[in-house]
Amino acid sequence: MNHWLLNYSVDWGMRNGHTPICSVWIILFAPLVAAALIALVTPKWKGVSAALSIGAIALSFALSMGLFLVFAVKHIAHQPHTIQWLVVGDAVRIEFGMITDPLAMLMLLVVTGVGLAIHVYSLGYMKGDPGFSRFFACLSLFTFSMLGIVLSNNFIQIFIFWELVGASSYLLIGFWFEKPSAAEAGKKAFLTTRIGDVGMMLGILLLWSRAGTFNFAELQAKLPSLGLSPGILALIGVLIFTGAVGKSAQVPLHVWLPDAMEGPTPVSALIHAATMVAAGVYMLCRVSWLILPSATALHLIAWIGGITAIMAATIAIAQNDIKRILAYSTLSQLGYMVMTVGLGGPTQAMFHLTTHAFFKALLFLGAGSVIVALHHEQDIWKMGGLWKKMPITFWTFLIGTLALAGVPPLSGFYSKDEILLLAFEKSTPLFIMAITTAFLTAYYMGREVFVVFFGQPRDRHSYDHAHESPLVMTLPLIFLALLSIVAGWHGRVPDFLGALPETGHHSVLLTGGLIAVPLFGFLVAATIYWKPEPSDAPVKAALGQLWTWVENKYYFDELYAWIVKYVQGTIATICDLFDRWILQRLGIGGLSVGTGLLGRTVRLLQTGSISGYAFLVGLGVTVIIYCVVVR
Amino acid sequence: MTSALTLNHYLIVSGLLFALGIAGVIIRRNALVIYMALEMNLNAANLALIAFSKFNRIIDGQILVFFIIAIAAAEVAVGLAIIVALYRRKQSISVDELTTMRL
Numbered sequence: 130m131n132h133w134l135l136n137y138s139v140d141w142g143m144r145n146g147h148t149p150i151c152s153v154w155i156i157l158f159a160p161l162v163a164a165a166l167i168a169l170v171t172p173k174w175k176g177v178s179a180a181l182s183i184g185a186i187a188l189s190f191a192l193s194m195g196l197f198l199v200f201a202v203k204h205i206a207h208q209p210h211t212i213q214w215l216v217v218g219d220a221v222r223i224e225f226g227m228i229t230d231p232l233a234m235l236m237l238l239v240v241t242g243v244g245l246a247i248h249v250y251s252l253g254y255m256k257g258d259p260g261f262s263r264f265f266a267c268l269s270l271f272t273f274s275m276l277g278i279v280l281s282n283n284f285i286q287i288f289i290f291w292e293l294v295g296a297s298s299y300l301l302i303g304f305w306f307e308k309p310s311a312a313e314a315g316k317k318a319f320l321t322t323r324i325g326d327v328g329m330m331l332g333i334l335l336l337w338s339r340a341g342t343f344n345f346a347e348l349q350a351k352l353p354s355l356g357l358s359p360g361i362l363a364l365i366g367v368l369i370f371t372g373a374v375g376k377s378a379q380v381p382l383h384v385w386l387p388d389a390m391e392g393p394t395p396v397s398a399l400i401h402a403a404t405m406v407a408a409g410v411y412m413l414c415r416v417s418w419l420i421l422p423s424a425t426a427l428h429l430i431a432w433i434g435g436i437t438a439i440m441a442a443t444i445a446i447a448q449n450d451i452k453r454i455l456a457y458s459t460l461s462q463l464g465y466m467v468m469t470v471g472l473g474g475p476t477q478a479m480f481h482l483t484t485h486a487f488f489k490a491l492l493f494l495g496a497g498s499v500i501v502a503l504h505h506e507q508d509i510w511k512m513g514g515l516w517k518k519m520p521i522t523f524w525t526f527l528i529g530t531l532a533l534a535g536v537p538p539l540s541g542f543y544s545k546d547e548i549l550l551l552a553f554e555k556s557t558p559l560f561i562m563a564i565t566t567a568f569l570t571a572y573y574m575g576r577e578v579f580v581v582f583f584g585q586p587r588d589r590h591s592y593d594h595a596h597e598s599p600l601v602m603t604l605p606l607i608f609l610a611l612l613s614i615v616a617g618w619h620g621r622v623p624d625f626l627g628a629l630p631e632t633g634h635h636s637v638l639l640t641g642g643l644i645a646v647p648l649f650g651f652l653v654a655a656t657i658y659w660k661p662e663p664s665d666a667p668v669k670a671a672l673g674q675l676w677t678w679v680e681n682k683y684y685f686d687e688l689y690a691w692i693v694k695y696v697q698g699t700i701a702t703i704c705d706l707f708d709r710w711i712l713q714r715l716g717i718g719g720l721s722v723g724t725g726l727l728g729r730t731v732r733l734l735q736t737g738s739i740s741g742y743a744f745l746v747g748l749g750v751t752v753i754i755y756c757v758v759v760r
Numbered sequence: 761m762t763s764a765l766t767l768n769h770y771l772i773v774s775g776l777l778f779a780l781g782i783a784g785v786i787i788r789r790n791a792l793v794i795y796m797a798l799e800m801n802l803n804a805a806n807l808a809l810i811a812f813s814k815f816n817r818i819i820d821g822q823i824l825v826f827f828i829i830a831i832a833a834a835e836v837a838v839g840l841a842i843i844v845a846l847y848r849r850k851q852s853i854s855v856d857e858l859t860t861m862r863l
Binding site for chain 1 (some may be wrong): 782785786787788794806855856858859860
């Protein structure tokens with residue numbers, strides 16, 4: 130397979146020293162160059178812009194592949210490559226460095242591979258959009274930022290790129306900024322993740338104040354000898370986890386992700402499903418040596434992940450927007466990953482992250498294909514019967530659904546299996562939550578498939594005009610579908626990351642149960658929704674009051690609106706009054722009125738009478754002489 | 761006989777002369793008289809300078825006095841010219857009527 134590429138990369142790497150380190154810099158900076166060129170030079174030429182952007186990510190993908198093959202075949206030890214960036218005295222030393230361990234390489238492949246598919250898909254999806262060039266510039270900027278997170282070897286660098294993905298995510302969610310809802314969603318995403326980022330920054334600074342370095346490798350080596358108290362260790366772990374809570378949309382900062390679906394569908398697939406939201410999980414795995422020693426932090430992480438998983442899954446059963454169902458599903462799966470990190474299994478979390486990136490990107494792109502075919506209709510109740518009209522989209526979407534639900538032998542089964550087994554060993558309540566989530570996942574995905582692709586078409590007009598998407602959109606679907614099938618086989622991914630702890634032999638009953646749960650979920654969904662005229666009515670009747678709660682997403686948005694209105698509003702009013710009355714009237718106003726009064730008083734001395742002046746001069750001189758002589 | 765007149769006597773006369781001059785400047789309203797009172801101040805200073813010069817046996821003070829007399833003469837020329845110009849304009853040299861230089 131690709132022998133010329135392999136040989137080329139190896140030779141090239143060898144000639145340049147120990148590792149093909151130059152290629153890492155090209156992987157990182159190619160998308161940035163593309164973004165800059167598009168923004169500055171070629172915004173008018175849409176074709177050139179798209180070619181630049183796709184060329185850049187293809188180059189990054191090819192070089193990542195080369196890097197991976199060199200490592201896989203030759204087992205060349207990767208030297209960390211750093212340049213000193215900011216040195217302030219002896220205390221602060223900030224580097225700009227690259228890390229190319231298996232974890233980073235796996236993530237590189239995921240980001241560039243899925244990214245490449247989505248870049249190509251965007252050619253079809255964004256066709257004819259007035260902001261075509263801007264879209265590709267933003268996409269390239271995002272790719273650059275994301276690769277920066279993946280390759281960072283220290284906390285400051287990862288934080289900078291962390292914020293950069295936040296900024297590019299903001300640009301892309303609000304891509305159709307003329308729509309007020311899109312602009313609002315961009316703002317919401319930016320502000321909500323900012324809350325988490327503040328916590329992360331505090332954690333980084335706290336760790337630095339104790340260890341005196343930002344570098345991951347140095348910190349990892351130093352940490353045991355620092356003798357940090359468990360409380361401080363837990364605090365640092367939790368604070369850094371706060372960043373992941375924001376970025377990976379965990380409870381209670383999950384509210385931004387469903388709204389982020391206002392962005393174009395390729396963006397939802399790339400940023401809000403496959404890569405950026407996974408950055409939180411990646412970061413936790415990157416610093417797992419920091420979190421694993423603290424049982425308190427691990428507990429908190431595991432429970433937040435578990436709660437997110439089951440809560441988002443329950444919300445997903447009552448959504449009507451084809452993309453929002455997938456968004457809540459993403460939340461739920463991210464909850465799985467975070468829970469896994471919390472249970473002490475970063476390898477399993479990365480495994481699920483990888484497979485999830487493939488099948489969730491596939492599902493979003495499939496949904497995008499449906500949305501385009503129906504002229505930007507996103508309500509699943511206005512679809513139906515589409516499987517005959519869009520066979521490729523349907524079959525790939527089905528593969529993605531089965532993979533997500535964890536049906537063997539698709540990739541999702543293997544990664545979810547590892548997670549559930551880990552949960553089974555470590556914590557019974559979390560295992561019950563996780564297995565319920567697995568059932569719900571199969572159920573809501575079954576609902577989506579049956580309602581969208583089966584039954585009678587409910588909107589005859591758009592059904593008649595629906596057609597399969599062009600090749601640029603279906604090819605990425607097929608590519609991702611293949612990856613969704615094979616990515617989990619033989620546990621290759623966890624092997625690559627290093628030893629996966631032996632889970633031991635589990636009873637056939639457990640394994641059988643893990644296979645049966647998603648099938649049962651599909652079965653339930655099929656009995657309710659596989660009809661010519663499906664509806665939510667039977668579920669609504671069965672769940673009663675609970676349905677209202679999940680339909681309204683447990684009123685999180687309302688709660689936050691209330692908090693903002695009353696708590697933050699009160700603080701703002703007090704600040705406003707303080708500003709208006711104390712600072713403005715008393716401070717600024719008082720000074721100006723005082724100066725005016727003083728001036729008026731002193732003016733009385735200015736009589737214009739020469740004898741008056743002479744008297745004052747005489748008096749003054751006398752006083753001076755008196756002071757000098759007599760004193 | 762000469763020993764009865766000490767430096768202090770001269771300085772007291774000089775001080776009285778100066779106080780008289782200041783009082784004149786402050787109290788009088790006629791610009792010409794104010795001018796004359798100012799000259800009295802200058803001469804009080806001259807007197808003090810000469811007294812110091814004589815009693816300390818240093819000639820510098822007496823030289824300085826010549827300069828002061830010369831400068832005072834030049835000043836009078838300018839000052840009188842100003843007063844004449846004022847009189848031509850206002851038909852008065854009373855300083856009470858010259859209070860336009862104020863806010």
